[in-house]
Structure formats: C-alpha cells, structure tokens
Amino acid sequence: MPRPSDLLAPTASVNREQREARNGHRGAAILLTGLPAAGKSTLAQALHAELFERGVQSVVLDGDGLRVGLNRDLGFSERDRQENIRRASELAALLVENGQIVILAMIAPLVELRSLFAQRLGEDYREVWCSASLVVCEQRDPKGHYARARRGDLPGFTGVSAPYEPPVSASLVLDTGAQSVDACLDRLLTWLGECAVLSTP
Numbered sequence: 001m002p003r004p005s006d007l008l009a010p011t012a013s014v015n016r017e018q019r020e021a022r023n024g025h026r027g028a029a030i031l032l033t034g035l036p037a038a039g040k041s042t043l044a045q046a047l048h049a050e051l052f053e054r055g056v057q058s059v060v061l062d063g064d065g066l067r068v069g070l071n072r073d074l075g076f077s078e079r080d081r082q083e084n085i086r087r088a089s090e091l092a093a094l095l096v097e098n099g100q101i102v103i104l105a106m107i108a109p110l111v112e113l114r115s116l117f118a119q120r121l122g123e124d125y126r127e128v129w130c131s132a133s134l135v136v137c138e139q140r141d142p143k144g145h146y147a148r149a150r151r152g153d154l155p156g157f158t159g160v161s162a163p164y165e166p167p168v169s170a171s172l173v174l175d176t177g178a179q180s181v182d183a184c185l186d187r188l189l190t191w192l193g194e195c196a197v198l199s200t201p
Contacts (some may be wrong), residue, residue: 023056028101130174
C-alpha cells in the first residue's frame, strides 16, 4: 500500500472559480450547532429548500444521516467524536471546493471539535449557534432521547450526561428556542447576504 505522503490528488478539470461563476454564488460551509432538539435539522432543511427554490447549489450534511451511513462504524467516545467531525469536515471541504453551500446540522458539542471544522475549512467556514435552552429541548424531545438519557439508557448524551459548550464566537446566534423556523430562516438568509455567501438583490 502506498504511504499517504506518496499520494497526489489529481488536478481538477474544472476549478472552483469556474464552478462558482457558473453557480452565481460562493462555496461555503455553515455549521448549525446546538443541543439535541435545538432545531438544527429542521432549520437546515428549511434553508436547503429555500436555496433550491433560488437555484442555489447546496447540500445538507446531517449528523444523524452521517452516522447511519459514512460514519456508522463510529460510537461516541472522545476519539470517535473527533473522527466523526474529521470525516464531516473532509466531505464538506470537497463539496465546498465544488462550489456547494454545505449546511452541516451537527451537535459538535465541544469547542475543540468545532475547531476541527475551522482548521480544515478556513475562511469558508461559518458557525451558527442554534440557541435553545435545555428545558425547551427536553420539552420537544422528538426522538425521546432526553427521556432515555434521564433513565440512564443513553450514557454520554449531550446536555444530560455529556457537556455542550456554547460557541464563544459564533458568526450568528439564532434563538431557535423562542423564534419560529420562518423567523430564524429569514435572519439566516439575510446574514448569508451580509457575509457575501449569497448575492443580495
């Protein structure tokens, strides 16, 4: 088997600048982070649908979806959590390089884990905190995970038996605990225009 240092990525026949010019927008990676049931996946899908209607090239990488596919061999140990984020960041980087707006809906509970995205994606990375209180998230509990975690059936569950570290310098904070999905989506779209990911009318 060749060593990683012996491998050379092929030169692309179509470069990023060409794709972005064709698409009419930049490639970017947007992490929607927050507690379980904070509304990350719902907001990610709402954003994806709106971008699709606008003809914008985007893709959603959802934490649950990745864990039943690409990352199904990973558990929730510290090492596995890091590998989960590492793989997601590599996939996101590949898609961004191909001109996509990548919407990552992942808990990514620790500052250290989110820094892996920042290190890999650089200036293409933006962090959005879906800020909903633990009380609100437990009241929602659409999958019943909080209830199971309280019973001790889900060890290492973020927010109950494992920590969630709020972002200290998020690019955008959305009050997903109090505001509607539509209100959060409107703010998110406005912000994407302000930071020049999307062109403004």
